[in-house]
Amino acid sequence: MIVMAFEYKRLNKTTKIILTLLLIAGCIVLTYMLDKGIIGTSYTVRIVRISVIYALIGVSMNLVNGFTGVFSLGQAGFMAIGAYTVGVLTIPLASRPNVYYLVPISEKIQDLVMPFGVALIIGGIFAAIFAALIGTPVLRLKSDYLAIATLGFSEIVRAIIANNQMWPITNGSLGLKSIPTFPSLFIPVIISTVGIAFMVLLIKSSYGRAFKAIREDEVAAEAMGINLFKHKGLSFIISAFFAGVGGGLLAAHLTAIDSNQFKIMVTYELLLIIVLGGLGSVTGTVISSFMICSGKELLRWFDLPHSIGTWKIPIFRPGLRMVIFSLLLMTVVLFWRRGLMGRKEFSWDGIYNFLRRWPWRVRRLIRGDYSKKQEEVTPNA
Amino acid sequence: MHDNNGMKNNVLKMENTSMQFGGVLALNNLNLDVYEGEIVGLIGPNGAGKTTAFNVVTGVYPPTNGAVYLDREILVENYPQGKMKELYSGENKGKYTVAKVLTPDRITKLRVARTFQNIRLFKDLTVYENVLIAQHVKQKSNWLFASLMMNHKEEKAMREEAMRLLEILDLVDVKEKTASSLPYGQQRHIEIARALATDPKLLLLDEPAAGMNPQESDELMHFIGRIRKDFGLSILMIEHHMQVVMGICERIYVLDYGKLIAEGSPKEIQSNKKVIEAYLGVDD
Numbered sequence: 001m002i003v004m005a006f007e008y009k010r011l012n013k014t015t016k017i018i019l020t021l022l023l024i025a026g027c028i029v030l031t032y033m034l035d036k037g038i039i040g041t042s043y044t045v046r047i048v049r050i051s052v053i054y055a056l057i058g059v060s061m062n063l064v065n066g067f068t069g070v071f072s073l074g075q076a077g078f079m080a081i082g083a084y085t086v087g088v089l090t091i092p093l094a095s096r097p098n099v100y101y102l103v104p105i106s107e108k109i110q111d112l113v114m115p116f117g118v119a120l121i122i123g124g125i126f127a128a129i130f131a132a133l134i135g136t137p138v139l140r141l142k143s144d145y146l147a148i149a150t151l152g153f154s155e156i157v158r159a160i161i162a163n164n165q166m167w168p169i170t171n172g173s174l175g176l177k178s179i180p181t182f183p184s185l186f187i188p189v190i191i192s193t194v195g196i197a198f199m200v201l202l203i204k205s206s207y208g209r210a211f212k213a214i215r216e217d218e219v220a221a222e223a224m225g226i227n228l229f230k231h232k233g234l235s236f237i238i239s240a241f242f243a244g245v246g247g248g249l250l251a252a253h254l255t256a257i258d259s260n261q262f263k264i265m266v267t268y269e270l271l272l273i274i275v276l277g278g279l280g281s282v283t284g285t286v287i288s289s290f291m292i293c294s295g296k297e298l299l300r301w302f303d304l305p306h307s308i309g310t311w312k313i314p315i316f317r318p319g320l321r322m323v324i325f326s327l328l329l330m331t332v333v334l335f336w337r338r339g340l341m342g343r344k345e346f347s348w349d350g351i352y353n354f355l356r357r358w359p360w361r362v363r364r365l366i367r368g369d370y371s372k373k374q375e376e377v378t379p380n381a
Numbered sequence: 382m383h384d385n386n387g388m389k390n391n392v393l394k395m396e397n398t399s400m401q402f403g404g405v406l407a408l409n410n411l412n413l414d415v416y417e418g419e420i421v422g423l424i425g426p427n428g429a430g431k432t433t434a435f436n437v438v439t440g441v442y443p444p445t446n447g448a449v450y451l452d453r454e455i456l457v458e459n460y461p462q463g464k465m466k467e468l469y470s471g472e473n474k475g476k477y478t479v480a481k482v483l484t485p486d487r488i489t490k491l492r493v494a495r496t497f498q499n500i501r502l503f504k505d506l507t508v509y510e511n512v513l514i515a516q517h518v519k520q521k522s523n524w525l526f527a528s529l530m531m532n533h534k535e536e537k538a539m540r541e542e543a544m545r546l547l548e549i550l551d552l553v554d555v556k557e558k559t560a561s562s563l564p565y566g567q568q569r570h571i572e573i574a575r576a577l578a579t580d581p582k583l584l585l586l587d588e589p590a591a592g593m594n595p596q597e598s599d600e601l602m603h604f605i606g607r608i609r610k611d612f613g614l615s616i617l618m619i620e621h622h623m624q625v626v627m628g629i630c631e632r633i634y635v636l637d638y639g640k641l642i643a644e645g646s647p648k649e650i651q652s653n654k655k656v657i658e659a660y661l662g663v664d665d
Contacts, residue, residue: 198528205527206520206539213514216503223439223497225489225518225579234524343505 006360008353016348027189035185047294049188049253055289056192057246058273059199059282060239065271066279066343067203068235069215070139071147073267075243077154078127080262082244083251084161085123087176088169089114090252095178099171106168116180120191120248127244130157131237139232154267162259175258179251188249195242200282202238211235215280276332278339283346288339299324389416391453392583392615393438393493398447399471400433400639401461407433409639410447410472413617415583420609420616422630424623424650426659429636431619432498435585438617439495440485446471451491451583457483490518494581496572498588498619504561508552508571511560513543515578543578549611550574566597570604577612584608586618590625598622602629627651635659 011019033039034048057079064072093113096105104110114122138149161170170176182188202208210231213221222228251257273292277284302320306313332340344350393415400408408430415421423431437444440457445465448458460477461469483491503511516539522532530536547553552574555563560571569589576584589605590598602625609616620626626633627647635643635650637659643650650656 201530202524202528205524205530206517206536207524207527209510209514210517212506212510213503213517216505217501219441220497220501220503221514222485223489223495223501224515224575225486226514227484227486238524 006357008349009356010349011352019348031185031189043297045185046253047297049182049185050250051290051293052188052192053246053249053253054270054273054293055286056195056249057243058270058277058285058289059196060242060246061270062274062277062279062282062285063199063203063211063242064235064239066274066281066285067208067215068211068232070232070236071143072150072236072239073147073264073271074131074134074150074154074240075270076262076264076266077150077157078131078240078243079247079250079266080154080157080161080259081127081130082120082123082247083257083262084170084176084247085126085244086116086119086248086251087179087257089119089122090116090180091176091178092180099176099178100168102174103167103172105171109169116187116252120245123248124241124244127247128237128241131240132233135233135236139229139236151264151267154262154264158259158262161262170259173258175256175260176251177256179255179257181252181255188253191245191249195245196282196286199238199242203282207231207234212280272329274339276329276339278341278343280343281339281341281345283344284339284341287341295328296321296325389418391415392417392419392451393617394450394453395434395438396448396450397473397476398434398437398444398449399469399473400430400437400442401445401465401469401471404468404470406471407639408437408444411636411639411641413634413641415615415617417615418609418613419632420605420618420630422626422633422647423617423619423636424621424626424633425636425642428638430639431636432587433639434636435495435587435617435619438488438585439493440483440488443480443482445469446473446477448477451493455481456488456491457481486518489579489581492580492582493585494576494579494583495585496569496576496587496589498591500565500568500572502560502568502572502575504559506560507557508560508563509543509547509556511571511575512546512578513539515575516543518579546574546578550577550608566593566601569593569601573604573608577608582613582615584614584616586616586620588619588621590620590622593622595624598625601625605629 030039034045057075061072061075064070088109089112091099091113093111096110099105134150134153138146138153141149160166162173164172166172203211210221210226213224213226214228214231218228247262254261269292273288274285276292277286277288299321302316302324303318304316306316336342391414393413395411395413398408398411398413399406411430411434413421413423413434423434425431436442437457438449443457443459446460446469449456458477458479458481460480461474462480503514506514519539520527520535522535526532527536544553547556550570550573552571555567560568563571573584573586573589586605590601593601605616605618606629608614618626618630630647633643633645633647633650634641635653635656642655642659643653645653
């Protein structure tokens with residue numbers, strides 16, 4: 001019996017370009033239809049919005065954790081800085097007395113209103129400056145110690161925001177509200193896409209390769225002339241910038257923020273997204289961001305009471321959603337140990353061969369030579 | 382002692398270099414020279430301090446006392462400081478008063494490259510990526526330019542150079558293979574290729590023939606001889622395979638317990654009484 005070897009085939013360039021253009025057009029049409037309410041509800045739009053925002057922040061965290069191999073858990077702190085900057089700078093003058101009703105807003109910033117785009121960039125820059133400040137001591141630490149130090153940093157940011165002396169700026173524990181939201185779904189989608197595209201380009205550049213070298217082996221990377229401190233710092237600061245931008249988007253998405261929304265849980269959620277998607281895969285992060293953000297909403301059905309006839313099923317009560325969610329996560333992690341994508345990225349060749357492989361697998365199963373070693377010719381690239 | 386080499390350029394000079402860890406003097410007053418175009422061997426029993434000498438030259442740690450010169454210019458210099466002031470038990474205490482320490486990446490930029498005793502390739506990356514990463518040392522444009530692809534000329538040059546290097550070293554066939562998937566001997570070749578990609582003038586090889594069979598180490602000898610010529614290198618190598626050391630090294634230094642016990646041509650070393658004692662022990 002002849003074992004047919006699976007042959008890895010590549011698509012030609014024109015096909016790939018056409019497919020890519022179709023995909024982009026498809027995304028634009030889909031966004032437009034969601035935005036105009038042709039498909040989905042405002043609830044769907046909210047899920048898509050939060051998914052793209054988490055995708056941006058997730059990729060920024062993956063840049064440090066997955067590509068540079070620096071175990072940093074400070075993302076919530078950088079998000080908080082970005083979110084508060086955008087909040088403080090964009091609340092309309094008319095609603096400010098209502099927001100700062102307990103302690104009036106500081107005179108220095110009371111007339112300061114900026115367009116959303118400018119506020120977003122300033123938020124990102126603030127986060128980047130903070131990253132540079134804490135990066136200097138913290139990046140000299142290794143693995144777990146670095147994780148603890150960055151985790152501590154994000155808690156400090158939260159504590160400072162809620163601090164008494166910060167009331168005239170951050171409104172302390174009352175939080176900020178009346179933050180203007182996006183006029184259209186296109187705004188978060190485009191900003192996230194541009195941010196992620198920039199990070200992808202960075203990863204593909206010589207600097208990105210240096211990041212990967214540090215992840216693989218610090219000693220060898222240094223012996224190859226890569227300045228560890230400089231490159232780790234670069235990755236850390238760029239990551240913080242985009243986390244700040246993502247935090248700003250989150251502020252506009254929620255329209256009301258307070259410091260409790262930036263607890264450690266947020267960082268863990270992001271860690272979940274990047275681990276599930278695959279540490280070191282941008283595509284994986286985007287996919288798992290959509291999966292987790294929508295999954296948490298779709299599973300709400302389990303929180304509602306259900307009954308068979310007149311018998312009320314006892315397990316359906318608020319909280320079951322999270323039990324099921326955790327079970328699903330455990331299953332995924334058991335079967336895909338390195339996350340959904342591992343370190344692979346999206347490619348048309350990959351999808352093409354994935355689809356082609358199915359009939360081949362079925363044929364092999366029917367022929368009964370399943371025990372035979374898989375003879376797949378897969379190039380490493 | 383080196384009158385015959387007096388005219389040649391002194392690429393590497395270790396002068397009274399000592400390295401002490403706590404109470405252990407791993408390297409005691411080592412004087413070592415590598416002249417342009419030479420292949421110099423550094424041998425000695427296990428734990429003699431050979432790799433420590435490499436780590437001092439490449440900046441992994443600064444020497445406790447002494448100086449290292451590259452092309453007659455000072456590379457690193459140090460003297461016992463802090464706790465070491467009391468602890469230091471080596472020679473030439475007080476001779477050096479300047480502390481100049483460089484990190485490994487700075488030393489690589491000064492065109493000193495090395496390989497490691499236990500292979501340290503970027504395991505999950507391809508052979509091509511491994512060599513390409515080593516080109517990063519020449520990167521001139523900043524990260525913003527590089528990310529926005531405004532340096533495509535430079536990027537293209539880096540890729541072509543990496544490709545050229547793989548061609549010269551006969552590694553084109555395996556270019557897309559993951560580094561860790563290749564046989565051991567080939568991984569050693571790739572590590573040398575990666576070191577060469579940083580454009581060194583001095584190459585330090587830490588046990589390049591370790592774990593190789595006689596045929597592989599024979600190939601390696603030719604390989605080292607070839608790259609010395611093609612790349613205009615001076616080579617300092619640590620090696621246990623006497624066949625390799627005696628075959629290609631022009632001069633040999635022998636270390637024992639951190640101290641230099643002999644130096645000279647392979648012939649001189651083979652008949653040196655101290656060396657034989659260090660390797661085989663003395664009759665009581």
